[in-house]
Amino acid sequence: MKPAKILLVAKREYWVQLRHWSFWLVTFGLPLLLMLMGGVFLGVFLYLAGREMKNLSRTDNAPKVIGVVDPAQVVDLAALAALDEPQRDTKRDRTFRFILEEMNLPADMRRPFEQADVMMREMAKRYRYQAFTDREAGEEALRERGIRALLVIDPDYRTNFRGDLVYVSEKKQHRLPIREIEQQISRGLMRAHFDEATIDHMTEPLAGLETRFLQTEPALVEEAAPDQAAQEPQRENPMDLVLGGFFSMGMIMLVLISTNRLLMGMVEEKQNRVLEVLLSSMSAGDLMGGKVLGLGAVAFTQFLVWSMLGLLPMFMLFRGFDMSVLELVLFLLYFVLGYLLLATVILGLGSLVSNAQEAGQWTGYLILMFIVPLYGMPFVLKNPDSWFGTFCTMFPFCSPVMAAFRLGTGSLGLGEAIISLTILAATWYLALRFSAKLFRLGILMTGSAPSPLKVLKLLREA
Amino acid sequence: MILSVSAVSKSFGALKAVDNVSFTIAKGRICGFLGPNGAGKTTLIRMIMDIYAPDEGQVDLAPDLVDRDRKNQIGYLPEVRGLYTRAKVRETLLYFARLKGLSKQQARENTDFFLDRLKMTDVADQKIEKLSKGNQQKIQLISAIVAKPPLLILDEPFSGLDPVNIKMVSDLISELCREGVSIVLSTHQMNQAETFCHDILLFNKGRLVLSGELEAIIQQFSGxxxxxxxxxxxxxxxxxxxxxxxxxxxxxxxxxxxxxxxxxxxxxxxxxxxxxxxxxxxxxxxxxxxxxxxxxxx
Structure with missing residues (x-):
């Protein structure tokens, strides 16, 4: 091995790529395009959200109160009033809280989110009920927008079951908690015949049942022990998902672009026969090493530029990510090893072919394996310890992308990462040995690409 | 002796490309590699260049060169030319010179010397794809000799050259030889081999069928x-x-x-x-x- 020659080749590959306009187009053009698309998406979202706010505020600004005229005395208003305000802390609430409290959004961008938050809180509030002595008083309150709807129970409701639900106009209808009212009316009707305990039992007849099993089987998914859960916490910050996505997509883009560059470069050198001249000055292994190193440096440069373009605005907008230095180091290790593995295998196989079309056929399956984790990400997000997540984290051709995603979402434990990186490094070492043999044999081959059987034969001969 | 090839064989599957070939190349001599297509010349050259490893036998350089990187001691002009066509002339030559182990300074000096020697200084900053075929051929030749190696392997060095350039390249080859460079000249042009070579090696189907000093062989056949x-x-x-x-x-x-x-x-x-x-x-x-x-x- 001649390090000086490896570095010379690496340096040349690096500068040739950096001097080519396509590098700058991809490096700056792609993030700008994505930002532009994101901006358009956000703009459309804000516009639609603003319009929806206006529509909702036009629909009704009356308090969330339903008037009740109940001469038959079937609605237990006291029971309805006693119902608790629901405790709401949904994912959507947390996201709004994060956006409004943690992000440094400009005022214009902040306003639609504030309006949306107010609207969501208002929608989440319980309806209250107000008794009216007669229909006229109730309708008067409705006209004056003191209530949103009026429920009028017929005096003979217990025999004819009649009544009216009155709104101000056809356009101003609301989704009323009908089920809630119905339950109270049912209870009111039953109260004439049964005591409260019987009514409770009749309204929820299965509430007191106990669940039993004749046989018990081992659980398919073991519940995480409290200390284990503490070791591998899911991130609280919902925007960290963005980081997971950014890392995994970034990994895929970088590795695919750089390995494609590697392959195309080699096919071109093979076509213009410069490889034989190069091999008269250095060994095939040194040439392969120089190319992998040089184009890896190109990919790393691209990664730095993308990080600055993509992550800096995020750091400016958000309070920052929960990612530790260790996790960043792990990400870099996955990136470097993932690139080295794919680049090494692609160079070995690519050396056997003579044109880009054949090269694409040979490397398509490898690249497919590399991006398989993308399809399982939603599944892994819900259940990081699932077999799919674990398999993809350990399988070397999938692990860089899956690990990058799980590092972003904070669901990859250190022990798991060490095992997975060890497997990845060992696979790369084996791939290096086989690919170097193929590269030495295939690099000066001409004509059509050999069959897989022929490749195995070549490997044996090498 | 600058190069010794001893009982070298190489097979590709069932095809025996080179079969038990032995010879030596003396210092400061031009040796012609002759033979029909498929005789095994290119495979043999690739084994000398350490691109292929022989299945049997060995290839050795002179004892005073073995301590150094073998690939730096041999300049190679392959039959099928290969250059970075989108790169500029000077930067390509500097790159090949550096790959042969020259320092930056030495690479620059040698590049300028040979560009001047072959009257190519004017095109030094042009892209190779802009050059005529003949000029590309001369750049390829310079890339082989730019490091001034003690052994030079030239595979069809005159193909694609007009008579003026043939004369220029011929003079350069003779000059290098006078300076003590050993040259392997692989060619199908028998008149060129007769003009330049001191010794010849004739191959057929992977075997060496005739070897020796050119004049002695001609005299022997002239009877x-x-x-x-x-x-x-x-x-x-x-x-x-x-x-x-x-x-x-x-x-x-x-x-x-x-x-x-x-x-x-x-x-x-x-x-x-x-x-x-x-x-x-x-x-x-x-x-x-x-x-x-x-x-x-x-």
Whole structure:
């Protein structure tokens, strides 16, 4: 091995790529395009959200109160009033809280989110009920927008079951908690015949049942022990998902672009026969090493530029990510090893072919394996310890992308990462040995690409 | 001796591309690699260049060169040319020179020297794809010699060159040889081999079928046939056999063990006036065809 020659080749590959306009187009053009698309998406979202706010505020600004005229005395208003305000802390609430409290959004961008938050809180509030002595008083309150709807129970409701639900106009209808009212009316009707305990039992007849099993089987998914859960916490910050996505997509883009560059470069050198001249000055292994190193440096440069373009605005907008230095180091290790593995295998196989079309056929399956984790990400997000997540984290051709995603979402434990990186490094070492043999044999081959059987034969001969 | 090839063989599957070949190349000599297509010349060159490893046998450089990187000691002009066509002339040459182990300074000096020597300085900053085929060929040649290696392997160095450039490249090759560079010249052009080579190696189907000093081989195949212009006629003698007489021209074949010098001494002693003497030369192309056919017939 001649390090000086490896570095010379690496340096040349690096500068040739950096001097080519396509590098700058991809490096700056792609993030700008994505930002532009994101901006358009956000703009459309804000516009639609603003319009929806206006529509909702036009629909009704009356308090969330339903008037009740109940001469038959079937609605237990006291029971309805006693119902608790629901405790709401949904994912959507947390996201709004994060956006409004943690992000440094400009005022214009902040306003639609504030309006949306107010609207969501208002929608989440319980309806209250107000008794009216007669229909006229109730309708008067409705006209004056003191209530949103009026429920009028017929005096003979217990025999004819009649009544009216009155709104101000056809356009101003609301989704009323009908089920809630119905339950109270049912209870009111039953109260004439049964005591409260019987009514409770009749309204929820299965509430007191106990669940039993004749046989018990081992659980398919073991519940995480409290200390284990503490070791591998899911991130609280919902925007960290963005980081997971950014890392995994970034990994895929970088590795695919750089390995494609590697392959195309080699096919071109093979076509213009410069490889034989190069091999008269250095060994095939040194040439392969120089190319992998040089184009890896190109990919790393691209990664730095993308990080600055993509992550800096995020750091400016958000309070920052929960990612530790260790996790960043792990990400870099996955990136470097993932690139080295794919680049090494692609160079070995690519050396056997003579044109880009054949090269694409040979490397398509490898690249497919590399991006398989993308399809399982939603599944892994819900259940990081699932077999799919674990398999993809350990399988070397999938692990860089899956690990990058799980590092972003904070669901990859250190022990798991060490095992997975060890497997990845060992696979790369084996791939290096086989690919170097193929590269030495295939690099000066001409004509059509050999069959897989022929490749195995070549490997044996090498 | 600068290069020694000992009992080297190489197979690709069932095909034996090179079969038990041995030879040496002397310092400061030009050795012709001759043979029909598929004779194994390129495979042999690639083994010398350490691109392929031989299945058997070994390739050694002179003892004073073995401590250094073998690839830095051999310049190679492949038959199928390969250059970075989108790169500029000077930067390509500097890159190849650096790959041969030259320092930046040395690479720059050598590049400028050879660009000037082959009258290419004007195009040094042009992209290679903009050059004519002949000029690209000259750039390829410079890339092989830019490191001034002690051994040079040139595979068809004159293909694609016009007569003016052939002369320029020929002069350069002769100059390098005078400076002590050993050159392997692989070619199908027998007249070029006859013009340049001191020694030849003739290959067929992976085997070395003929080797030695060019002049000795030609003389050997010419069989001691001479044309002597004399007055009067040459007297009969067991020293020679008369093949044909045409006026003053006597076409004769010398008897075995009789050299031209001793025959001339005898002519002078016999009182015959000599007006001219010309050894009859069998062209190298005839030797090539004859030997390849003989090998094929075995």
């Amino acid at each position: 001691g046939v001479l044309m002597v212009e004399t007055v009067p006629e040459i007297p009969p003698s067991p020293l020679y056999r008369l093949l044909r007489r045409d006026g003053k021209e006597n076409h004769i074949e010398l008897a075995e063990d009789i050299t031209i010098t001793s025959f001339l001494h005898w002519l002078v002693w016999s009182g015959v006036e000599i007006f001219g003497l010309q050894p009859h030369r069998v062209p190298l192309s005839d030797i090539f065809i004859q030997e390849v056919s003989r090998h094929e017939a075995r």
